Amino acid sequence: MKWEDNVRKVVPYVAGEQPNKERMIKLNTNECPYPPAPGVAKLAEQLNCDALRLYPDANTTPLVEALASYYGVKKEQIFVGVGSDDVLSLAFLTFFNSEKSILFPDVTYSFYDVWADLYRIPYRTCALDKDWHIRPEDYRQPNGGIIFPNPNAPTGVLESLDMVEEILKANPDVVVIVDEAYIDFGGVSALPLLEKYENLLVVQTFSKSRAMAGLRIGFGIGNEKLIGYLNDVKFSFNSYTMNLPSQVLGVEAVKDDAYFKEITGKIVATRERVKGELKKLGFSFPDSQANFIFASHETISASQLFYALREADIYVRYWDKPRISESLRITVGTDEEMDVLLAFLRDYVDRF
Numbered sequence: 404m405k406w407e408d409n410v411r412k413v414v415p416y417v418a419g420e421q422p423n424k425e426r427m428i429k430l431n432t433n434e435c436p437y438p439p440a441p442g443v444a445k446l447a448e449q450l451n452c453d454a455l456r457l458y459p460d461a462n463t464t465p466l467v468e469a470l471a472s473y474y475g476v477k478k479e480q481i482f483v484g485v486g487s488d489d490v491l492s493l494a495f496l497t498f499f500n501s502e503k504s505i506l507f508p509d510v511t512y513s514f515y516d517v518w519a520d521l522y523r524i525p526y527r528t529c530a531l532d533k534d535w536h537i538r539p540e541d542y543r544q545p546n547g548g549i550i551f552p553n554p555n556a557p558t559g560v561l562e563s564l565d566m567v568e569e570i571l572k573a574n575p576d577v578v579v580i581v582d583e584a585y586i587d588f589g590g591v592s593a594l595p596l597l598e599k600y601e602n603l604l605v606v607q608t609f610s611k612s613r614a615m616a617g618l619r620i621g622f623g624i625g626n627e628k629l630i631g632y633l634n635d636v637k638f639s640f641n642s643y644t645m646n647l648p649s650q651v652l653g654v655e656a657v658k659d660d661a662y663f664k665e666i667t668g669k670i671v672a673t674r675e676r677v678k679g680e681l682k683k684l685g686f687s688f689p690d691s692q693a694n695f696i697f698a699s700h701e702t703i704s705a706s707q708l709f710y711a712l713r714e715a716d717i718y719v720r721y722w723d724k725p726r727i728s729e730s731l732r733i734t735v736g737t738d739e740e741m742d743v744l745l746a747f748l749r750d751y752v753d754r755f
């Protein structure tokens with residue numbers, strides 16, 4: 404027996420690369436191309452450094468209160484984490500504690516199976532249909548919990564609120580997590596269903612629509628009792644997860660709703676324009692309601708395009724995995740960035 408036999412061995416999640424070049428176009432990790440709300444920069448300059456001596460508020464009270472008032476729920480219904488990855492990871496640990504398999508789509512956020520393996524949670528995947536939609540009937544089998552993103556990643560496909568409710572209705576005995584990382588780009592949130600279903604957890608993030616991926620802020624909204632369980636696990640793990648600057652700047656971002664609507668509106672408009680242009684170039688894709696487009700070309704392979712783009716310092720995401728290896732996930736950047744991408748593609752497609 405060696406000490407290494409006692410190590411918990413896992414295959415970690417692989418994040419998109421984070422190149423840092425002066426003149427790159429970075430469309431590979433779904434960040435927002437616009438800066439955070441103007442008040443955030445102002446406040447960042449005025450940050451009171453003396454306050455950093457002290458531990459931050461373990462309950463992130465001001466941020467919880469800001470979110471509770473913004474979403475019209477009680478503050479006991481909000482759980483704040485260090486990015487929604489933190490919220491989701493703790494939710495797996497807290498709620499998926501059954502011997503039965505949890506269920507999620509076969510094509511989805513590639514962190515779910517990593518957490519399931521890490522925490523030794525059995526899981527089964529349910530195949531999306533040919534149009535990349537969830538088949539609700541798959542979620543009628545016995546299970547230990549359910550999670551899916553809406554809109555889904557990396558497809559961008561949005562499911563209707565009726566479909567989400569159908570799954571909730573069929574699964575009153577387990578926790579159902581709806582990962583709404585991309586809901587602000589045109590989707591309808593499951594939040595109103597919280598009144599009817601106490602086993603629902605809705606998870607959202609500041610990383611995509613609020614332009615703050617670098618601060619690491621995510622949150623979950625659910626029934627008070629459910630959020631209480633999540634807090635018990637969090638406080639058994641690490642009390643002071645979110646640092647003080649993130650708490651303070653997060654509150655400031657929530658205050659500026661007009662700016663939030665402005666940048667998400669711009670991204671949606673750019674997305675719709677780019678869809679039209681990509682179609683003209685021979686690309687096809689499911690109709691994304693997120694801040695990215697999951698596109699494949701009629702003749703050129705995704706891997707070939709990926710490397711050609713990368714050579715030109717245009718970064719998109721490509722996975723050499725079953726079912727998705729013929730598509731590229733292209734984040735919607737600014738109009739200027741998308742024009743550079745489209746010009747490159749026009750030229751490239753012409754040559755093949």
Ligand SMILES: *Cc1c(COP(=O)(O)O)cnc(C)c1O
Pocket residue numbers: 433485486487488489512552556582584607608609610616619620621
């Ligand atoms: C980006 C993403 C997250 C995590 O984002 P954080 O930066 O940790 O908030 C969670 N779920 C999905 C589906 C995502 O795409």
